[in-house]
Amino acid sequence: MDRSEAENTLYEVALDSQLQEGYQGVRLILREVLRKSPLPIRDISRRTGIPVPAVSAARRELEKRKLLTRIGGATLSDAGLDLLNSIGICDQNIPSFHSPYAIPDLIQEQIIEFDVLKEKRPDPDHSLDQSHAISTTCFRRIMYCHENDAIEGRDIAILGDDDLTSLAIMIFSSRYGLKIKSLNVFDIDLRILDFVESISRKLGFEVNLYQIDLKEKLQESYKNSYDVIISDPPYTVAGLTRFAGVGAEMIKENVGGIAFLSYPNLRPVDNALFFRNIVNFGFSPKELIPGFNEYVGAQIHAGKSNMGRFFVSCLDINSSDLPSEGIYTSQRDL
Amino acid sequence: MDRSEAENTLYEVALDSQLQEGYQGVRLILREVLRKSPLPIRDISRRTGIPVPAVSAARRELEKRKLLTRIGGATLSDAGLDLLNSIGICDQNIPSFHSPYAIPDLIQEQIIEFDVLKEKRPDPDHSLDQSHAISTTCFRRIMYCHENDAIEGRDIAILGDDDLTSLAIMIFSSRYGLKIKSLNVFDIDLRILDFVESISRKLGFEVNLYQIDLKEKLQESYKNSYDVIISDPPYTVAGLTRFAGVGAEMIKENVGGIAFLSYPNLRPVDNALFFRNIVNFGFSPKELIPGFNEYVGAQIHAGKSNMGRFFVSCLDINSSDLPSEGIYTSQRDL
Numbered sequence: 143m144d145r146s147e148a149e150n151t152l153y154e155v156a157l158d159s160q161l162q163e164g165y166q167g168v169r170l171i172l173r174e175v176l177r178k179s180p181l182p183i184r185d186i187s188r189r190t191g192i193p194v195p196a197v198s199a200a201r202r203e204l205e206k207r208k209l210l211t212r213i214g215g216a217t218l219s220d221a222g223l224d225l226l227n228s229i230g231i232c233d234q235n236i237p238s239f240h241s242p243y244a245i246p247d248l249i250q251e252q253i254i255e256f257d258v259l260k261e262k263r264p265d266p267d268h269s270l271d272q273s274h275a276i277s278t279t280c281f282r283r284i285m286y287c288h289e290n291d292a293i294e295g296r297d298i299a300i301l302g303d304d305d306l307t308s309l310a311i312m313i314f315s316s317r318y319g320l321k322i323k324s325l326n327v328f329d330i331d332l333r334i335l336d337f338v339e340s341i342s343r344k345l346g347f348e349v350n351l352y353q354i355d356l357k358e359k360l361q362e363s364y365k366n367s368y369d370v371i372i373s374d375p376p377y378t379v380a381g382l383t384r385f386a387g388v389g390a391e392m393i394k395e396n397v398g399g400i401a402f403l404s405y406p407n408l409r410p411v412d413n414a415l416f417f418r419n420i421v422n423f424g425f426s427p428k429e430l431i432p433g434f435n436e437y438v439g440a441q442i443h444a445g446k447s448n449m450g451r452f453f454v455s456c457l458d459i460n461s462s463d464l465p466s467e468g469i470y471t472s473q474r475d476l
Numbered sequence: 477m478d479r480s481e482a483e484n485t486l487y488e489v490a491l492d493s494q495l496q497e498g499y500q501g502v503r504l505i506l507r508e509v510l511r512k513s514p515l516p517i518r519d520i521s522r523r524t525g526i527p528v529p530a531v532s533a534a535r536r537e538l539e540k541r542k543l544l545t546r547i548g549g550a551t552l553s554d555a556g557l558d559l560l561n562s563i564g565i566c567d568q569n570i571p572s573f574h575s576p577y578a579i580p581d582l583i584q585e586q587i588i589e590f591d592v593l594k595e596k597r598p599d600p601d602h603s604l605d606q607s608h609a610i611s612t613t614c615f616r617r618i619m620y621c622h623e624n625d626a627i628e629g630r631d632i633a634i635l636g637d638d639d640l641t642s643l644a645i646m647i648f649s650s651r652y653g654l655k656i657k658s659l660n661v662f663d664i665d666l667r668i669l670d671f672v673e674s675i676s677r678k679l680g681f682e683v684n685l686y687q688i689d690l691k692e693k694l695q696e697s698y699k700n701s702y703d704v705i706i707s708d709p710p711y712t713v714a715g716l717t718r719f720a721g722v723g724a725e726m727i728k729e730n731v732g733g734i735a736f737l738s739y740p741n742l743r744p745v746d747n748a749l750f751f752r753n754i755v756n757f758g759f760s761p762k763e764l765i766p767g768f769n770e771y772v773g774a775q776i777h778a779g780k781s782n783m784g785r786f787f788v789s790c791l792d793i794n795s796s797d798l799p800s801e802g803i804y805t806s807q808r809d810l
Contacts, residue, residue, distance in 0.1 A: 165731035166787070191762075230629020230655040237582075239623040241575040241765070248571070274587070289573040291504055295564020321564040353593055397487070397499035398744070410732070410787050414760040421755055426748040428525075430764040431575070453500070455744050 143221075144270055148228040152208065159199040161191050162409035170208070171200055172222060173231055177238075180215030187444035191407035191432060194444055241431065252313050253277045259313075259341055260306055264333035266439075271376035272304040272331070274438045280310035282434065283372070283402065283449070288320070290451060292370040292400050299364075299392050300328045301356060301373035301385055308338050312347040326350045326368065357386050366395045371454070372433070374404035375449070380414050383419040390423040390454055398455040401425060403434050406447045425452040477555075482562040485541065493533040496743035497526050505534055505564055506543070506556060513573075514549030521778035525741035525766060528778055534632045543751050575765065579616055586647050587611045593647075593675055594640050598667035600773075605710035606638040606665070608772045614644035616768065617736065617783070618704070622654070624785060626704040626734050633660045633698075633726050635690060635707035635719055642672050646681040660684045660702065690718060705788070708738035708769070708781070713746050717753040724757040724788055734788040735759060738769050740781045759786040 143151075152168045161167045167190070174189045183201065187194045206208040208266050209222035218226070226232070245253075248385070256277050266272035275283075287293055293315060300307050308327050315322055327349055329335055335351045342349040352364070371392060375385035381407055393399035408416055417427070427450065434449035477485075486502045495501045501524070508523045509515050517535065521528045538544040543556035552560070560566070579587075590611050600606035609617075618641070622628055627649060634641050642661050649656055661683055663669055669685045676683040686698070705726060709719035716739055726735035742750055751761070761784065768783035 166625075166733070173625055230657055233622070233628055233652060233654055234623060236619075236652055237580055239577065239619045241577055243573065243575055246571055246573075285570075285573045288567070288570060291507055294567055317565060318570055321569055323564055333678060366687045399500070408790050410760050413762075413787070414755060414758060414789070417659075417751065417761055421748060421752045424748060426744050427764055428747075428749055429766050430761055432763050453744050453747070455748070 143224050145228050145230045148225045151209075151225060152229075155200060155203045155207065157202040161192070161196055161200050162411065163190075163196070164410075167192055167196075168200055168204070169231075169327070171197060172204070172218070172226055175210065175216045175218055176231065177234055179217045180213055181217075182215040184444045186216060188433065188446050193407065196277075196409075204363045205269075241256070243282060243286065243431065243434065244276055245285065249281050249285070251296065252257070252310075252317055253281055255313055256280065256306075256310055257309075259309060259344070263306060263337050264304075264331070265360050266304060267331060267333075267369075270331060271305075271381065275305040275374070276436045276438055279352045279435045279437070280305055280307055281314065283307060283404075284310045284314045286434075286449065287370070287372065287402060288314070290400060292372075292402070293322060294320050295323050297324045297326070297367060297394075298322060298372065299328060299368040300373065300391070301328050301371060301389060303327045303329050303334055303338060304331065304376060306338070306341075307372055307374075308349060309341055312342065312345050312349075316345065316347065323369075324348075324350060326394055328352045328354045328356070328364075348388075352361075356385060360388050360391050365391050366393070368392045368398045369394060369397070371401040372397065373402070377406040379408065379416050379419070382416050386420045386425060388424050390420075390425065393454045398453060401450075401454050403436040403450045403452065404447050405450060407432075424455045426455065427452055477558050477562045479562050482559045485543075485559060486563075489534060489537045489541065490588055490665050493530075493537040495526075495530055495534050496745065497524075497530070499742075501530075502534055502538070502752050503563070503565075505531060506552070506560055509544065509550045510557070510560055511563065511568055513551045514547055516549040516550075518778045520550060522780050527741065530743075531662060562804045577616060577620065577765065579619065583615050583619070583648075586644075586651055587615055589617065589647055590614065590640075590644055593643060593678070595611060597640060597671050598638075598665070600638060601665060601667075603716065604638075604665060606636075609639040609708070610770045610772055611644075613769045613771070614639055614641055615648065617641060617738075618644045618648045620768075620783065620785075621704070621706065621736060622648070624734060626736070627656060628654050629657050631660070631701060631728075632656060632704045632706065633662060633702040633723070635662050635723060636709065637661045637668055637672060638665065639708060640675075641706055642674070642675070642683060643675055643707075644699055644771055646676065646679050646683075650679065650681065656705075658682075660686065662688045662690070662698075663688045663706075664689050690722050694722050699725050700727070700729045703728060703731070703733045705733065705735040705737075707736070707792065711740040711781075713742065713753070716750050720754045720759060721757050724759065727788045732787060735778040735786040735788050737784045737786065738781050739784060741766075754786070758789045760789065761786055 148215035150167050155168045156164045170190045187197045210216050211219050373385050375382050429451040431449045433446045435447040437445045486499050489502045490498045504524045522532045544550050596701040705723035707719050709716050765783045767780045769781040771779045
């Protein structure tokens with residue numbers, strides 16, 4: 143197969159499978175299969191950052207063209223290998239090069255405590271895009287927040303706490319004697335607020351709990367009040383944008399603050415749109431870490447999402463300008 | 477000292493030292509000194525991401541107020557400790573939590589080869605904001621590019637090659653037998669092009685060399701031609717924006733591409749502005765890694781800069797809309 147034929151094939155596969163990641167996405171899928179096969183679809187999604195349904199559609203087109211076969215996961219056929227070679231992709235030897243942000247062992251006992259305390263937590267409400275981060279992820283987040291000066295002496299606001307980030311903060315800061323100025327949990331789901339309240343009583347930790355629908359206009363008393371925003375919003379551009387915008391309103395105006403936003407691998411256009419939106423709210427990106435968060439379930443995103451850290455300096459923001467429709471995945475036109 | 481007095485002090489120090497990072501910046505400086513002291517000013521800059529002259533101005537104000545002393549580096553006075561405690565900052569025990577992207581040992585011999593070959597390279601021309609990345613950084617970049625599917629079979633454009641990224645690519649891809657589609661070096665500085673040419677002859681590696689002033693309108697023949705853009709532009713918002721915009725024009729329109737941009741710790745407003753500009757060119761941020769690059773010298777930025785990886789899907793871009801004045805630091809109004 144010559145190069146232009148190979149490139150055209152990748153291009154056609156992208157078109158026929160309506161893969162938004164396009165030529166580059168198809169190339170990436172085949173490359174990951176070359177580097178490790180057989181590769182289950184969920185692993186392809188994790189390694190490429192392309193959502194599972196999209197990988198699945200592309201795989202179907204690649205199988206139709208006999209470039210991939212399915213033997214305990216995706217495997218390249220001889221034709222597939224030939225295609226990759228003709229666009230220059232051969233490497234199977236160079237070690238992979240990642241950013242693990244590994245949790246130190248000394249945190250393990252805190253994770254065990256967390257697991258015991260969270261045992262009776264409410265089940266995820268998928269209509270609100272809830273899905274639980276694994277325990278390690280909760281502590282990875284807190285260590286990351288602390289590393290970035292976002293725990294000690296801070297007024298912390300958690301927007302949506304189905305992951306029980308507040309509980310991880312309580313355990314972590316108790317263990318190390320960190321003094322938080324105030325810990326504030328905002329959620330629409332009373333079950334979560336009740337659960338956090340019961341745990342905080344057990345631990346003797348003060349938490350402020352607020353039932354709030356983040357789709358509504360933000361109450362004045364919550365504005366201009368917090369140093370740190372932690373959120374893992376619904377995974378639509380509208381949802382991400384909305385939560386970020388509300389977070390920006392909550393940040394203390396005169397000093398600015400820090401936002402930690404978990405967000406999924408969006409389609410390229412959506413990713414650009416999401417960043418365009420939040421930059422316009424005064425979110426200044428400081429670090430973006432692919433695959434930082436891991437979830438129980440969360441099939442579409444192969445159980446992974448990204449972490450973004452932002453410095454937030456307040457510009458003029460008014461939540462009535464923000465979208466309040468189409469926030470949750472289930473409301474989205476698919 | 478009570479909390480509000482402490483907070484006011486931080487606020488005043490920020491005002492009096494004209495620190496753009498504000499209250500948060502002063503807090504961060506003191507926190508880093510608490511975590512490790514005595515701390516030389518260059519290390520404070522590296523750990524906080526605030527440029528050296530700005531740290532220096534803030535330190536002067538903190539010394540005036542007897543919060544810091546200088547004993548082989550910045551050290552907290554008792555008053556400084558008291559201030560930090562009153563805003564809740566005490567931790568000196570929790571291990572730091574970083575993303576090292578460590579170079580594997582097996583790359584060492586390539587770095588040695590690189591060091592030998594680059595011995596006679598031209599000195600940095602500071603009027604063009606040249607400053608040399610250390611050898612490890614060059615290989616960290618290449619491993620990172622390869623991890624992200626940006627070497628094999630790619631049309632690669634390097635915009636400004638004073639770091640000799642092209643040489644690192646030649647060594648790395650020869651060592652592993654990677655086939656690059658084409659390696660293209662764009663630079664305004666003939667000395668660099670001549671040097672790269674002499675090395676490429678020595679190694680028997682094909683490189684296309686183009687003398688180009690990136691402040692001028694981009695020639696049609698360079699547009700819509702490359703898969704990968706690698707650049708470490710001049711560290712002004714105008715310079716970063718300009719190079720990114722030209723890079724976006726160079727990316728193949730129908731398939732999109734990948735851009736690797738090294739950029740400094742900008743002041744918060746400038747950082748927001750930089751991201752706003754490049755997002756509008758179709759740069760979709762995928763990963764941002766603080767402190768990825770290290771330089772010989774480069775005092776203002778304490779010898780460090782960040783790495784950004786972007787998916788670039790082409791929107792309508794016309795370089796005549798881009799700023800072409802104030803690109804280099806030396807032209808900037810300070």
